[in-house]
Amino acid sequence: MDCKEARPLLDANADHELPAPDARRVQQHIESCDACRRESEGLRALSSALRAAPYHRAPQSLRERIVAGLPGTDEAVDTAKAPAPAPSADAPPRERARRGWLDRLLDGWRSAPRGGMGGMGGPVAAGGFGRIFAPGWAAALLVVLGAVAAGVALNGLRSADGGPFADELVESHVRAQVSGRDIDVISTDRHTVKPWFNGRLDYAPPVEALAASGFALEGGRLDYLAHQRVAVLVYRYQKHVIDVYVFPQTASVGADGALPAALGRDGYSIAHWDAEGMTWWAISDAAPDALSGLEAALKTRLQSGSARTETGS
Numbered sequence: 001m002d003c004k005e006a007r008p009l010l011d012a013n014a015d016h017e018l019p020a021p022d023a024r025r026v027q028q029h030i031e032s033c034d035a036c037r038r039e040s041e042g043l044r045a046l047s048s049a050l051r052a053a054p055y056h057r058a059p060q061s062l063r064e065r066i067v068a069g070l071p072g073t074d075e076a077v078d079t080a081k082a083p084a085p086a087p088s089a090d091a092p093p094r095e096r097a098r099r100g101w102l103d104r105l106l107d108g109w110r111s112a113p114r115g116g117m118g119g120m121g122g123p124v125a126a127g128g129f130g131r132i133f134a135p136g137w138a139a140a141l142l143v144v145l146g147a148v149a150a151g152v153a154l155n156g157l158r159s160a161d162g163g164p165f166a167d168e169l170v171e172s173h174v175r176a177q178v179s180g181r182d183i184d185v186i187s188t189d190r191h192t193v194k195p196w197f198n199g200r201l202d203y204a205p206p207v208e209a210l211a212a213s214g215f216a217l218e219g220g221r222l223d224y225l226a227h228q229r230v231a232v233l234v235y236r237y238q239k240h241v242i243d244v245y246v247f248p249q250t251a252s253v254g255a256d257g258a259l260p261a262a263l264g265r266d267g268y269s270i271a272h273w274d275a276e277g278m279t280w281w282a283i284s285d286a287a288p289d290a291l292s293g294l295e296a297a298l299k300t301r302l303q304s305g306s307a308r309t310e311t312g313s
Contacts, residue, residue: 271288
């Protein structure tokens with residue numbers, strides 16, 4: 001994929017809207033192209049800024065004026081007089097932004113000059129906003145705005161149960177499974193898998209064989225999350241693949257302390273923990289108990305390895 005093909009897809013890729021094969025191709029191009037990587041990072045930053053935008057409520061009188069212009073809306077006017085509850089002061093910024101998008105739109109319309117916006121020509125300048133908000137137009141506009149509001153709310157609920165990093169984690173896991181490139185180095189020997197990462201990362205991920213605990217090491221691969229390369233250890237539990245993403249605790253990847261230690265996403269179980277100076281994220285279609293068992297087995301092996309190192313045995 002070249003820049004000409006990738007550029008139109010960057011916005012959808014930043015919003016996690018591409019099918020897994022296309023997302024993988026775009027991400028591969030971004031890794032090799034500085035210009036597209038900068039543009040992708042800018043789009044992600046803009047998306048985050050919009051979600052964290054401050055909340056402003058439009059005057060209730062404006063709502064009543066708009067609703068009053070609709071045909072047969074006596075009941076709607078009475079309903080509109082009861083203001084919607086404002087989000088609490090301690091509500092997350094994303095929630096405040098999501099609930100206030102319509103009020104910000106209406107507030108902007110109220111402050112706009114009646115002769116048009118910034119001197120723009122065409123129907124708006126000629127007839128003013130009053131013509132656009134004639135009864136027929138207003139009804140159609142409210143239907144469209146309602147559909148947009150539903151989409152925004154659903155997207156907000158989707159992000160609220162795990163955050164953008166959880167979305168990216170699921171996409172990475174699915175991409176690997178459907179692409180057939182789920183393992184770069186195939187081996188059950190930790191002494192083969194661990195050295196493979198040398199020179200490919202700026203850190204050395206711990207690698208443990210856990211077959212005795214029911215989690216067979218199958219190999220590892222490189223992946224790309226939150227704008228940086230990370231190590232992925234691939235384990236198998238019964239018939240389930242478990243991808244374990246490993247990176248230093250100081251890294252910015254997945255640095256969201258508000259997330260629970262275990263969560264679900266699109267039918268996948270996800271868990272994360274810290275151990276031996278590393279942050280570990282595990283994802284699988286197995287039950288959450290499987291990830292808990294892997295975490296316990298891994299921590300036991302890491303602790304026993306540290307003890308052996310300290311005693312020199």
